[in-house]
Amino acid sequence: MKLNFLGLPDHPQAKVALVPIPFESTTTWLKGTKEAPLEILKVSPNLEFFDEETALSAHQVIGFYTYPLEEYPLDVKLALEKIKSQTREVLKKDFFPIFIGGEHTITIGILSALKEKWAPLKVLHLDAHADFRKTYLESAINHATVMRYVYQEGIDFLSVGVRALSEEEYLEIQERGLSVIFAYELKKSFESFLKKIEDFLENGNIYLTLDMDVLDPGIAPGVGTPEPGGLSWYELMEILKRVAKARVVGMDLVETRPLPGNPFTEFLAAKIILKFTSYLAQAQYVSKT
16 A cells, blocks of 8 residues: 655655554554554645745655555564565665654664664664663563664664663663663753754764654653653754754654544654654755755
């Protein structure tokens, strides 16, 4: 099934590829993230395509190509192999990839392909959760162990917005001196921690993984594990502006859980994609022409 972002035809010279990945297998509380890619694409034509902040329309400046929705094996390892293969194909075409999940586990498959092309690779992780467990419910590969995979692969990372984690995760983060900006810290001194994010983005190839629960559930209620005290819309935008100016090589947006009769979180997810690509178009293309 193919449903295009913004409801527009694929751009013949598209620089950005939207890759829907409706995979869900390991979610443990509120389920439904597999429905998100379709629902995000369905609501996207209701966005205003022009962005007043950058004074441009991303679909005209950089263009979008949307891949069809596919089915995935229920077996996590088989699904991740398929995602890895998909990612390789997208990279061969030199698209800037935006993956739309689906549960957060998809990031493992994506990164396993990205690290083959982009080295050194660094991950900016925006999430309410640390996702640094060694295992969760006797499984080492799931939505709660994504950043453990990143760490074990030797990929440098910075987690931002964290406000829910186990004691074991917390102690190991402290012992190893891992880079985590907790939400309570960010709220106390946003500008100073924004500088820390800028410093992280200065060198290397950046991959952005954005779990929708990094946002406050007051504005993004449709997520699998909502946590109070999240980022505001404009706090997130300030971070995305800086990512767009870095050597960013791709992103994913995960863990949206559509709520029946209330499509606002899907709309918000589509808006985030459009805003980020507007910043990307301004920083990487308009400013260089």
